[in-house]
Amino acid sequence: MKKFKSEFMIGAATAAHQVEGNNVHSDFWTMEHIPGTMYKEPSLDAVDHYNRYKEDIQLLVDAGCNTYRFSIEWARIEPTKGEFDKHQIEHYREVLEFCHQKNVTPIVTMHHFSSPKWLISEGGWESETTIEYFGNYCKYVTEELGDLIPYICTINEANMGKQIAKIMKKMQAVQKNDSANSTEVQVGLNMDDMKAKMQTYYRALGEAFGIDPRNVHSFLSPKTQNGERIIMKCHEKAREEIKTTNPDIQVGITFSLYDHQALPGGEKFVEQEQYEDFLEYLPYLQNDDFLGVQNYSRKIHGPDGIVSNNENTRLTKMGYEYYPEALGNVLRFVSKHWNKPIIVTENGISTDQDEERVEFIDRALTGVHQCIEEGIDVIGYTHWSLLDNFEWQLGYAQTFGLIAVDRSTQTRYPKESLSFLGSIKNRGLVQIQE
Template sequence: MRFPPGFLWGAATASYQIEGGAKDGGRGPSIWDTFCAEPGKIHGGANGDVACDHFNRYPEDVALMADLGLPAYRFSVSWSRVMPDGKRVSQEGLDFYRRLVDELTAKGVEPVVTLYHWDLPQALEDEGGWRNRELAGHFAEYAQTVHSALGDRVRQWTTINEPFCSAFLGYFAGIHAPGDTDPAAALVAAHHLLLAHGTALQALRAQARPEHSFSVALNFSPALAEGYGPEHVDAARKFDGMHNRFFLDPLLGKGYPEDVLADLAHVGGLADAIKDGDLETIAGPIDWLGVNYYAPTRVKPLEDPYQQSNCPLPGLRGVDVVAPRPPLTGFGWEQTPSSLTELLRWLNWHTGGLPLVIAENGAAFEDVIGEDGRIRDTARTNYIADHLRAVHAAIEGGADVRGYLLWALLDNFEWSMGYSQRFGIVHVDFETQRRTVKDSARFYQNVITHNALSAAGPAEPLATAATDQ
């Protein structure tokens, strides 16, 4: 199963999850520093103060990427490191990312920069956070600052990663920073995140070079109806509308979906937040769409159509999220690769053929280090192989998928789950910071080397590489 020539292979991380250096490099406090300090918010009382210590160990990590033959590395810039209060520039913070990008390019690894992966400066949260419309302008200034510093060496840019999580998990579900539980605030935050993307995109294009490309990354979860009646179809429509189309359609110039607005009629906030010209700003053309996919969601209707749903979607009513079907990942997520194929095919149709890049895909499993020091993470390896086959099937079906960036390069701080979930293809001992390459990393290296993988059966390398010894 060969992938198209020039297919972009790589792995991904995020700043708060790996960097550490909480008080180094000019960094100011972010909302995740504040959230982690609240008792009971994070599994095991963990935080990202040290994480993978990537701030100090980035040369070692980049050398590891080169050893694994990764052509690209997607990472995020910490807004609170570059601008400790969200507005004032720290050259010390920018210098860290200059050194990181220089190290990557010297080793032949292409940097793919994400400007925002959830670590908002606490000073801006104190001014209202994403509830505050002015944040869109502040984000555009931050984006221009980073682009001016790195744009001579970085071609690929993503504005915002998963606005769904920042808005809905942070301002409604309360399980992500800043921990609010207000449905109206969550909808307003979602709109302002999209507006920030559009405002920053305009600012970036004004100073872009011809080789630069710009994107945004959305997390998709296809809705699978647990039944065949019209009420089941409608439950799936509601979930898909809030989780997927609410964020995608405005980016495509379609505005917020009418059916979703009708479903949200009982929740205030959004209508007043939308000002003249906002939708045009949000719909600025992107060069590719980042697609983050982990699992589908199974739904069925509630007997009471006015009952609040049991999922973190503000205003969603009449929908019951049911248990996923095994086999499950260590996180308890369903493994259904065919849903990724169908998602990519649908996105190809719904976007009118917009180029797609898998910006995140991966799985957490419990790792066991053998007596020989080897980590035989067969479940993760098979997950990767099955989902790569799903991507290949979508490409064969006509979807314009141009890359796959595996989540994650390193085991890291997994937000509210602390260090209890390991997504990395490289194991991190958080006590010693020792890195150990897992079998899944060697399998992935082999796929990259051949730009192909086996068509069926368990994940096996196409040929034995010397580095497997």
């Protein structure tokens, strides 16, 4: 029987915009509602986690979990530049206090993709001014709530803009060849759709944010090298402000990391991907307390680059290869370059078959346990996601949650996978056969 130590954190994660609902001051709310929107549907009430957080956290507790990762929404805290909303701070204070009442460790993310609308109008994530703005926001939140927050992830998936740029470049190549592969399915983008809507969409973008549409830089926009630098400078500024205000808070950042595997001749591609996804960022992380690792699948590289899935590849609903062992492999790779604590801040699967999720959790956490036995300092695991939620451009069709939600009534339906995850704390792991 494989058991985690009592202090190991096991739980689930959410992101504010995806679950809270009515995040009306955010850039994503704006982009969801403009003419020609690239979003399948608007977020609207989402799953009303803003009002139902106690019910949702209680379900997590009842299952046996002891950790909840969630984000504080910048667009709620600072809906207008320089004006902080005390009512919203009190809301998140209540969320944090409820976690502590239930002996749940909160892991707070300061920025999980969505930004205030005004920030984008000011230049967004390609502007130097964002560094100061983000620092001010993090300072304010820490001054108000820092005594309730043991762990802070400054930015979620700091490398995502780079990954999106790669995906779009590949999509353009695919379009030229009039072929398709699973990568496009994964992110829910369609080049034909995009081309048809582009002119209307970009005109509406510019009008909505009051700037040239070429200067609309949301966090998920493909990044220039300067944009990459700005994100990491935002992280450094946030860490400085948080630590100055409350040095006891453990500060880190999260990265989206694939398990890159090489076939003969593919080694150079793996090295390049690992450098661009993670190693390039290491100089900015030296003063961090922990690292957030997020993994969903693997990529196999041959002598000509990424090897496409075939008809025999087991896929998730998102089009990723079903490969829970990717997580352990990524942790081993990271540990070669990082000797401080690691938290698995996201790992999961979109599927309508919950037995697949149970199997995925068991196999993924078996890999985590093996890494710990090998001496890798993994201190926690938060599954994505606590709730079926709003998956950005894909809307509500994808089902990553441990809890299903009937959005017509907002009724919660915990899945077997939730109790399975929670029981691991007491029961330990029993490897499910593939």
